[in-house]
Amino acid sequence: MSWRLFAQTLRWQRVRLSVVVLAGIGWGVLMPVVYDAFSDVFRDMANSGAIPEEFLNFGSGSLFNLPGTITLGLQHPMAIAMVGIFAIGASSTSIAGERARGTLEVLLARPISRTVLYVSMSVAVLLTVLIVLLAILGGMAGGAAAIGLSDELDLGRMPLVLLNGFGLWAAFTTFGLAMSVTFDRPGPAIGLSLAWLMLHYFLEIIGSLWSDAAWTQEYSLLHHFNPGEILTGKLDPIDMVIVYAAAVIPVIYALLVFPKRDLPAPA
Amino acid sequence: MEGTTSESTAAISTRALTKHYGSVRALTDLTLDVNSGEIFGFLGPNGAGKSTTIRTLLGFLHATRGSATVLGLNMVSDSVEIRRRTGYLPGGIALYDSLTGEQVLDYLVEMQGREPKRRAELCDRLELAGSVLRRKVRDYSRGMRQKIGVVQALQHDPELAILDEPTEGLDPLMQQAFYAILDDLRSEGRTVFFSSHVLSEVERLCDRVAIIRAGELMAIHDVGELLARRRRRVTLRWRGAAPDPATLPGLADVHVDGSRITANLTGEVAGFVRSIASPNLEDLTIEPASLEEAFLEYYAPGDASGSEATDR
Numbered sequence: 001m002s003w004r005l006f007a008q009t010l011r012w013q014r015v016r017l018s019v020v021v022l023a024g025i026g027w028g029v030l031m032p033v034v035y036d037a038f039s040d041v042f043r044d045m046a047n048s049g050a051i052p053e054e055f056l057n058f059g060s061g062s063l064f065n066l067p068g069t070i071t072l073g074l075q076h077p078m079a080i081a082m083v084g085i086f087a088i089g090a091s092s093t094s095i096a097g098e099r100a101r102g103t104l105e106v107l108l109a110r111p112i113s114r115t116v117l118y119v120s121m122s123v124a125v126l127l128t129v130l131i132v133l134l135a136i137l138g139g140m141a142g143g144a145a146a147i148g149l150s151d152e153l154d155l156g157r158m159p160l161v162l163l164n165g166f167g168l169w170a171a172f173t174t175f176g177l178a179m180s181v182t183f184d185r186p187g188p189a190i191g192l193s194l195a196w197l198m199l200h201y202f203l204e205i206i207g208s209l210w211s212d213a214a215w216t217q218e219y220s221l222l223h224h225f226n227p228g229e230i231l232t233g234k235l236d237p238i239d240m241v242i243v244y245a246a247a248v249i250p251v252i253y254a255l256l257v258f259p260k261r262d263l264p265a266p267a
Numbered sequence: 268m269e270g271t272t273s274e275s276t277a278a279i280s281t282r283a284l285t286k287h288y289g290s291v292r293a294l295t296d297l298t299l300d301v302n303s304g305e306i307f308g309f310l311g312p313n314g315a316g317k318s319t320t321i322r323t324l325l326g327f328l329h330a331t332r333g334s335a336t337v338l339g340l341n342m343v344s345d346s347v348e349i350r351r352r353t354g355y356l357p358g359g360i361a362l363y364d365s366l367t368g369e370q371v372l373d374y375l376v377e378m379q380g381r382e383p384k385r386r387a388e389l390c391d392r393l394e395l396a397g398s399v400l401r402r403k404v405r406d407y408s409r410g411m412r413q414k415i416g417v418v419q420a421l422q423h424d425p426e427l428a429i430l431d432e433p434t435e436g437l438d439p440l441m442q443q444a445f446y447a448i449l450d451d452l453r454s455e456g457r458t459v460f461f462s463s464h465v466l467s468e469v470e471r472l473c474d475r476v477a478i479i480r481a482g483e484l485m486a487i488h489d490v491g492e493l494l495a496r497r498r499r500r501v502t503l504r505w506r507g508a509a510p511d512p513a514t515l516p517g518l519a520d521v522h523v524d525g526s527r528i529t530a531n532l533t534g535e536v537a538g539f540v541r542s543i544a545s546p547n548l549e550d551l552t553i554e555p556a557s558l559e560e561a562f563l564e565y566y567a568p569g570d571a572s573g574s575e576a577t578d579r
Contacts (some may be wrong), residue, residue, distance in 0.1 A: 004377045014363075039500040105327060106419070110378035111351035176277025247394065262288075265318050 002112050002120040009074040009124035013169035017128050018083050021135040024092030026141020027082065028148070030071035035066050036147050047178055067231035070140050074165065079136060080201065085130040087169045088197055092189035094121045095258075100185045102229055102266040112258045122251070124179050129169045130162075137162055154231055161227045163234070168225040171250075172197055178250035181258035184266075220247055268274050277336070278303045278427050284333035284483075293319040294482045296333065301460050301475075306453050308490070309462040309475035314483040315461035318358055321431050325355060325373035338427055353382065354425035358432045358462070360416035364405035368415050369449040370393065371404060372422060381423035390417045392444050409436040417445060422453075428452065430461035434468055446472055469493065501514065503543065504550040516542050 010017075042063045045051045062068025073079060095118065099106035107117065114223060137158060144153050175196050179189035202221040207217030217223040224239040277303040286294040294316045301307040306484050311317050313543045322328045324337055326346035335342040337349045346455065361499055362371050369408060390400065404412065413436040421428055434442045440531045449472055463469055478485040501518065503509070505526045512521040517534025526549075532539055543551070 005376070008374060011576065018514075101358070101363075102357070103363060104324075105357050106325065106360065106362070106375065107378065109325065109350055109353075109355040109357070109377065111347045112378065114348050182355060258331070262329055263322070264288075264363070265322065 001123065002116050005107070005112070005117065005120040006124045009121050010127065013086070013124075016085065016090075017131060018261050020085055020132055024079075024082050024132050024135035025139040025142075027073065027078055028141075029134040029143035029199070031069050031140050032066060032143040032147055032149050035063065035187055036067035039069070041066075044050050045146060061228060065228070066144060066149055067228035070153075070161075070231065071226055071228040073140065074136065074225070075222060080197070082136070083129060083132050083169050084194075084197060086125060086132060087144050088190065088193045091122075091125045092180050092193040093175060093186040094125055094184040095113060095180040096183050096189040097180075099172070099263070099266065105263065105266070108263070115255060118177070118181060118258050119252055122174065122254075125177065126165045126170055126173055129173050133165050133169065137165070148207040152201065154233070157231050157233070157235075160235055161230050162238055164243065165227065167240060167247060168221055171221055171243050171246035174247050174250040175255070176210060178254045178257075181254045181261075212235060218232055276303055277301060278305075279307075279335070279337050281320075281335040284320070284323060284335050285331045286328055288314075288324055289517040292482050294323065297479075298482050299477055299484060301458060301485055303458050304453065304456045305474040306449055306459040306461070306472050306576055307478065308341045308469035309460065310378055310466070310469050310476050311462070311479040312464050312466065317479060318431055319482070320479075321355075321429055321460075321462060325350060325353070325429065333563065337466055342516075352426045354420035354423065354428045355432040356416050356428075356433050357418035359435065360412060362404045362407075362412055362415060367403055368411075369397075369400040370417055371415060372400070375419045375555050376422055379423045383422040384417060386422040386426045389421055389448065393417060393441060394444075410438055410441065412450045413437055416442065417448075421448070425457070427458045427460065430459065432463055433461055434463070434465060442468070469529050492578065498533050498534070500554040501528075501532045501539075501549065502550075502552040503528045505545075506547045506549050510545075517538075 042051070055220065061070075063070030063072065095104065098107060112120075141153065141155055141158060144150055172193070176193040179192050180186070183189045200222050203216040203220035204222040206212065207214045207220070207223070221243060224242045226239070229235065277300040279299075281297050281299055284294060284297040297316075297320060309317050309320065318329065324331050324335055324340070324342055326349070332343075338352055340349050342349070345384050363374070364549045366374065372383065372386060376386070395411075395414055395418065399411065404415070407415070413433075417433060418495075419432075420430060434445060437445060444479070447470065449461075452459055453474075461472075475487060476490050498519070506526075507526060508524050509523055509528050510517060512523060512528060512530065515528075515530075516530075517532055517539050518530040519533050521528060521530040532553065540551075
């Protein structure tokens with residue numbers, strides 16, 4: 001682990017991270033507010049048949065209770081975009097970006113191995129993902145407390161939500177990093193990482209909106225992060241195992257591939 | 268073999284070093300030794316295999332076969348330690364545009380884990396003032412970037428400097444300053460291995476030079492000997508008809524045009540001048556020996572194998 005490289009990788013992200021953390025807090029605060037203000041309205045609309053109930057139970061969430069609303073908030077494209085900026089964008093451009101710019105060889109001319117370079121950058125990017133998740137969950141907990149809904153949330157279970165959520169997004173982050181060590185340009189790395197995320201999102205959403213395709217959800221990593229169930233004491237340890245296993249496999253791939261690949265002079 | 272010394276005194280030693288990309292033979296059976304304390308030129312046109320050699324030595328590329336040691340360390344197993352004791356300037360160096368020159372140098376020397384002992388001196392000699400170093404790299408010209416590249420490679424006072432076309436983008440004044448820096452490194456016992464396709468700088472700087480073509484080593488020469496051996500172009504003009512060229516020693520490829528003789532002088536200069544001393548000699552021009560001719564000899568189409576056989 002190179003602490004200097006770790007710090008510099010974080011430094012490259014600091015402006016973007018600051019903006020996304022603020023947005024994440026705002027988004028988190030918004031979820032309890034939406035639940036408090038519109039839950040009954042949505043229930044009436046569902047009861048009247050104006051909106052299909054599947055739409056209100058989008059993904060694995062629900063607008064009819066606060067834990068379910070938090071699940072919706074974390075599966076909403078807005079939250080996915082905020083975390084994805086780092087889990088997909090920063091991860092897939094980290095090493096491939098250095099390679100495309102030609103700065104990777106300046107870095108690797110220093111006495112650090114490729115493994116150390118990969119680990120240092122990975123830890124830094126994973127930390128940014130953790131910080132964004134913390135901001136969103138912190139906003140949600142803070143928002144619930146601010147409008148007097150703390151009793152509907154078991155805050156003691158929030159660390160488990162964070163742990164599961166981090167495992168999920170670590171899986172996408174390490175996939176992005178694996179693509180980053182594979183390609184010489186960030187374009188293909190971003191494209192494949194984004195496609196991987198979209199595939200899981202598609203499997204989760206199609207399964208939640210169409211009961212005949214409910215089985216597809218099991219194959220989506222997003223389905224293995226359900227904050228609502230964790231907050232109501234129904235954490236399935238298998239979910240945790242699946243997301244962390246999915247995070248470790250790309251790490252093993254990267255540690256095997258990156259040190260062995262040739263790095264010809266940048267074009 | 269002229270280019271080989273014992274591995275114990277060699278700063279760089281390669282044995283049958285080979286790098287192929289599928290059917291592309293980037294480097295084939297490179298065997299050479301670079302002595303400690305010398306400036307060694309690695310000469311060849313673009314695509315000859317110079318950068319491939321350097322990148323293989325530094326661990327960016329994995330050799331298809333063969334072996335190498337750098338500073339007595341194994342190229343494969345001791346790659347990190349090699350880079351700790353080496354300074355490297357990549358060809359066409361890329362830097363972090365969003366940082367200032369000073370921040371780039373700070374970052375890279377911290378990553379190196381050594382004190383920037385030579386930075387102040389190098390910046391001074393390459394005319395990198397504080398105000399320049401405080402500007403963002405994105406505002407630098409190509410020459411400025413190259414200067415930063417030189418400083419980052421040498422600021423930690425490495426035992427061995429590996430420089431890939433180091434004078435690319437430097438103006439003539441800065442090139443002279445750079446040559447002086449390398450002269451000083453040599454006088455301090457440092458080793459410099461640099462690739463170039465600029466003959467004049469190899470001639471000016473190097474103790475020895477390896478010539479590479481299409482991934483194969485053509486020859487390794489002591490630069491002084493090479494220059495001494497070079498044919499010089501001679502032009503003589505006589506009052507009246509020129510004498511019989513056969514009476515003039517050491518000339519080859521003779522061309523007589525009335526009172527004028529042009530030829531290549533292959534022998535010793537002093538003996539030749541004595542032999543032509545005559546009141547009828549009106550003018551004499553001997554062009555200085557140039558490495559360029561040696562270079563062209565190795566790169567003349569279809570004339571690789573002969574040179575290799577005699578000089579390696």
